Amino acid sequence: MTSDSVNWEAVRADFPILHQEVRGNPLIYFDSAASSQKPRQVIDALTRYYEHDNANVHRGLHELSSRATDAFEAARNKVAKFLNAASADEIIFTRGTTEGINLVAQAYGTRYVKEGDAILLTEMEHHSNLVPWQLLAERTGASLRFVPVLEDGTLDLSKLPELLTPEVKIFSFTHISNSLGTVNPVADLCRAARAVGAISVVDAAQSAGHLPVDVQALGCDFLALSGHKMCAPTGIGALYGRAEVLEKTPPYHGGGEMIVSVSLHKSTYKEAPHRFEAGTPNIAGAVGLGAAVDYLESIGRQNIAAHDGELVRYAQQRMEADVPGIRIIGPRDRSGLVGFVMESAHPHDLTTYADRYGLALRGGHHCNQPLMKKFKLPGTSRASFYFYNTKEEIDRMITILQEAARFFS
Amino acid sequence: MIPNSDLEELYQQVLLDHSRRPRNFGELSEADATEAGEKVVKVQGDNPSCGDEIVVSVKLADTGLKLADIKFTGQGCAISQASASLMTIKTKGRSRAEVEELIAAFHDLITKQTENPPDILGDLQLLQGVWRFPQRVKCATLAWRALEQALREGSASVVTTEVEG
Ligand SMILES: Cc1ncc(COP(=O)(O)O)c(C=O)c1O
Numbered sequence A: 001m002t003s004d005s006v007n008w009e010a011v012r013a014d015f016p017i018l019h020q021e022v023r024g025n026p027l028i029y030f031d032s033a034a035s036s037q038k039p040r041q042v043i044d045a046l047t048r049y050y051e052h053d054n055a056n057v058h059r060g061l062h063e064l065s066s067r068a069t070d071a072f073e074a075a076r077n078k079v080a081k082f083l084n085a086a087s088a089d090e091i092i093f094t095r096g097t098t099e100g101i102n103l104v105a106q107a108y109g110t111r112y113v114k115e116g117d118a119i120l121l122t123e124m125e126h127h128s129n130l131v132p133w134q135l136l137a138e139r140t141g142a143s144l145r146f147v148p149v150l151e152d153g154t155l156d157l158s159k160l161p162e163l164l165t166p167e168v169k170i171f172s173f174t175h176i177s178n179s180l181g182t183v184n185p186v187a188d189l190c191r192a193a194r195a196v197g198a199i200s201v202v203d204a205a206q207s208a209g210h211l212p213v214d215v216q217a218l219g220c221d222f223l224a225l226s227g228h229k230m231c232a233p234t235g236i237g238a239l240y241g242r243a244e245v246l247e248k249t250p251p252y253h254g255g256g257e258m259i260v261s262v263s264l265h266k267s268t269y270k271e272a273p274h275r276f277e278a279g280t281p282n283i284a285g286a287v288g289l290g291a292a293v294d295y296l297e298s299i300g301r302q303n304i305a306a307h308d309g310e311l312v313r314y315a316q317q318r319m320e321a322d323v324p325g326i327r328i329i330g331p332r333d334r335s336g337l338v339g340f341v342m343e344s345a346h347p348h349d350l351t352t353y354a355d356r357y358g359l360a361l362r363g364g365h366h367c368n369q370p371l372m373k374k375f376k377l378p379g380t381s382r383a384s385f386y387f388y389n390t391k392e393e394i395d396r397m398i399t400i401l402q403e404a405a406r407f408f409s
Numbered sequence B: 001m002i003p004n005s006d007l008e009e010l011y012q013q014v015l016l017d018h019s020r021r022p023r024n025f026g027e028l029s030e031a032d033a034t035e036a037g038e039k040v041v042k043v044q045g046d047n048p049s050c051g052d053e054i055v056v057s058v059k060l061a062d063t064g065l066k067l068a069d070i071k072f073t074g075q076g077c078a079i080s081q082a083s084a085s086l087m088t089i090k091t092k093g094r095s096r097a098e099v100e101e102l103i104a105a106f107h108d109l110i111t112k113q114t115e116n117p118p119d120i121l122g123d124l125q126l127l128q129g130v131w132r133f134p135q136r137v138k139c140a141t142l143a144w145r146a147l148e149q150a151l152r153e154g155s156a157s158v159v160t161t162e163v164e165g
Helices: A008-013 A040-053 A063-082 A097-112 A131-140 A157-163 A186-195 A243-247 A283-299 A301-322 A347-356 A369-374 A391-408 B005-010 B013-020 B078-091 B096-111 B119-132 B134-152
Strands: A091-094 A118-122 A143-147 A168-174 A199-203 A222-226 A237-241 A259-262 A267-269 A326-329 A337-342 A362-364 A380-384 B039-047 B052-061 B066-075 B158-164
Touching: A040 A063, A040 A283, A063 A091, A063 A283, A091 A097, A091 A283, A097 A131, A097 A168, A097 A199, A097 A222, A097 A237, A118 A131, A131 A143, A143 A157, A168 A186, A186 A199, A237 A243, A283 A301, A301 A326, A301 A337, A301 A391, A337 A391, A347 A362, A347 A380, A347 A391, A347 B005, A347 B078, A347 B134, B005 B119, B013 B078, B013 B119, B039 B134, B052 B078, B052 B134, B066 B078, B066 B096, B066 B134, B078 B096, B078 B119, B078 B134, B096 B119, B096 B134, B119 B134
Parallel strands: A118 A143, A118 A168, A168 A199, A199 A222, B039 B158
Antiparallel strands: A091 A237, A222 A237, A259 A267, A326 A337, A337 A380, A362 A380, B039 B052, B052 B066
């Protein structure tokens, strides 16, 4: 797979923030797994919305309100197409992945999980796909189970038959690990969940903006994503829920927008997705997410995945060949991020060092504390790439890492 | 690459040496309080944003008025480890009042530019470079916050509590 058909230089030029110096050095932004940068097209869409169309949605009978409503619902359609959902009614706007998972745990989980049931997770989950289930387990008396992670950073699928038993009501797992870069076999896992009558929940925070995600092909029941990791603003995300499952899921938050009629003692609720969107939503955020989806589609996620892949393979190869005392954590076959430890420097010290040369890395436990404990690591340093990064930036990172290895030894 | 003077000031060889071979590394136990008026207090300090962990144990004598002994264990970055190591050296054997004075002076040293640091700080001045790295102040103060908590809790015989750095 090559990504030669795209003019990557022109694409990079779409990101105003990348063209600056940090502490006298050109910025190298290798922290897109934490939050991606935004192209001018998305920033402009926000400005345009606020300068021309801003009003509340689904409420006013006036012109601006209908424009805002149209823009909001158009964004929902775009996200539905982006994920190949069967219908836009399967897309709920959220604040991000964390809220999406909490929605499933609270609304669906509280209704359908009982004492004696089990919730299956994996050992590589981000805290946002762990803590909501701990809360649900505490509330309901259900137990938590975990698919182990092997030394090489992949899931130990040989354990699946003994873990994924009929007591399991929910199997929730990440598509891509944010610290290891592991890409999990989502379709297989969803199929296995369905076979025992469990619903599947996919954390797509790291995947949605990086590779083609087709919810029907994956066969998942829920899938959560964060806009800010895929070129959209912060504070907006989406939760896909398969129609059949959403239909039987009770409301999440109560308030305006989600009701059909209200009397003092009782209300009736709208259908999905509005049942799950109480209160004035993040309209501008949704418009921005729609613009981000358009932008990513104009490049093509196949091309993005191929470009990310080239960068990560190049980084891996150069780190191993040219930086002394470095150990890369996670599988060879990885998404566009590389976690590593340097013998002579703690991840925080390395991150501080890199920052002084304009290189933005992430250092720490990456919201994966149990996983770090398992690998007996105090944390890792992580370089995460996106399609606006270049091999020249990786070359500069290598020089900085070489100097750091000398500095700290 | 051009050497960066902020980094060189922060990561001096002596500091890196403390982080690699921390002094007074270990734990005190109840059995270490042998005399009347002595007690051992342990406090765990956590920096939840980065996962650094430190356990500071102190032996208070003279019904809490003197810090007779101090040790620490833990893992973390060079700054948190070196800061803990230097802290044990500078506070061991001091009166409670002196330790409190050190805590305050140290906090000033690493949070703002200080022209003439007070003499009492001694080797702790190695950490002066931290003030240019506001994100790392938490690392430098982790052990100190645990010590402060230990002083506050000098009442029960063995106390184990946690503070967040
Ligand atoms: C794998 C994974 N899941 C979930 C999240 C949480 O995303 P957000 O903070 O946008 O809700 C992240 C973000 O760091 C992530 O990397």
